[in-house]
Amino acid sequence: MLIVINMVKGLMLTVVVEDSASMKKTNLLAQHGLSLLLKIDLTDSDRVNVLMDTGPSPDAALHNIDALNIDLRMVNIIFLSHGHYDHTGGLVSILGRIGKKVPLIAHPSVFEPKLKVEPYLKHIGLPFTPSMVELAGGIILCAKNSIDLAKGVMTSGQVERSTTFEKTEGFYTVKEEQFIEDHLPDDQALIIDVEDKGLVIVSGCAHSGIINIIKQAQKMTSVKDIYAIVGGLHLEKADNERIKLTIEEFLKLDPKVVAPCHCTGFKAVNKLTEAFGKRCSILRTGDTLKL
Numbered sequence: 001m002l003i004v005i006n007m008v009k010g011l012m013l014t015v016v017v018e019d020s021a022s023m024k025k026t027n028l029l030a031q032h033g034l035s036l037l038l039k040i041d042l043t044d045s046d047r048v049n050v051l052m053d054t055g056p057s058p059d060a061a062l063h064n065i066d067a068l069n070i071d072l073r074m075v076n077i078i079f080l081s082h083g084h085y086d087h088t089g090g091l092v093s094i095l096g097r098i099g100k101k102v103p104l105i106a107h108p109s110v111f112e113p114k115l116k117v118e119p120y121l122k123h124i125g126l127p128f129t130p131s132m133v134e135l136a137g138g139i140i141l142c143a144k145n146s147i148d149l150a151k152g153v154m155t156s157g158q159v160e161r162s163t164t165f166e167k168t169e170g171f172y173t174v175k176e177e178q179f180i181e182d183h184l185p186d187d188q189a190l191i192i193d194v195e196d197k198g199l200v201i202v203s204g205c206a207h208s209g210i211i212n213i214i215k216q217a218q219k220m221t222s223v224k225d226i227y228a229i230v231g232g233l234h235l236e237k238a239d240n241e242r243i244k245l246t247i248e249e250f251l252k253l254d255p256k257v258v259a260p261c262h263c264t265g266f267k268a269v270n271k272l273t274e275a276f277g278k279r280c281s282i283l284r285t286g287d288t289l290k291l
Contacts, residue, residue: 007195008152009041013202013230013289016064017055017090018261025286027067029060033086034204034232034262037070040153040192048150051078051094052190053204056086058093064285065097072097077149078138080126081204082187083110088126095136104138105147105155107186114182115172124171144185146220156189159208159216165245166209170237184208189231191217197256198225200291205232205263211249228257228291230283236265243268247275257291259283 021030033056055061114125146157173182187207192200261283
């Protein structure tokens with residue numbers, strides 16, 4: 001399905017929580033996880049503020065929000081990239097701080113059991129029930145297809161898996177009384193069409209594969225130009241071949257900005273820096289990115 005969207009004027013992204021700490025902002029807390037605040041300018045006078053993910057805990061998220069002087073009451077929408085704890089743990093406390101009803105956008109599988117078995121069976125899913133989220137002020141809107149957040153801003157919806165080298169492995173769930181592999185259909189990204197620049201792809205973890213996500217964004221919007229690829233790329237445990245093939249695809253796309261963080265991994269970050277030089281900007285807690 002082709003989705004026709006109007007382009008946005010620009011955006012400012014702030015890293016609220018990420019695995020690593022900023023060398024310049026030593027008062028911030030780093031934790032394994034991700035939370036991004038996107039201030040998206042729709043017109044010269046209209047803006048939508050989207051909080052993408054909420055980090056692993058309220059401790060880090062709220063501490064950093066206060067230290068960065070972020071007024072959460074300005075948040076219009078919360079978007080969950082997927083249902084793992086390191087992207088959702090601060091949700092209920094953040095909703096309480098927002099103090100108003102706000103749409104919470106996610107995939108229908110976001111609340112399903114999420115497990116891993118290495119080194120032993122652990123629950124790694126969202127630590128709240130839907131009723132707890134609704135009581136805190138979240139208006140839960142779960143859909144498998146893309147949702148328009150504003151003109152020029154949309155979710156990817158459930159991502160079609162078309163590449164041969166991007167696999168989702170090591171995760172499990174329970175469905176219909178069966179313990180089965182979880183291929184994380186709830187993994188989504190944000191797609192933003194920036195005027196005179198092209199698409200900005202913002203990924204939480206890219207469990208569905210960052211190239212799959214980009215292909216879906218191009219197909220949905222009919223926009224081929226990729227201006228920026230931002231976020232977790234889930235290459236931390238990837239073998240050399242997957243990293244190589246991913247970077248080859250990136251080079252074909254020729255983005256002007258590559259901003260990896262969170263689960264991308266040191267090896268992949270180093271390879272991205274070699275490939276893109278100054279165009280590659282590693283994101284850490286407290287960093288801002290203007291696009």
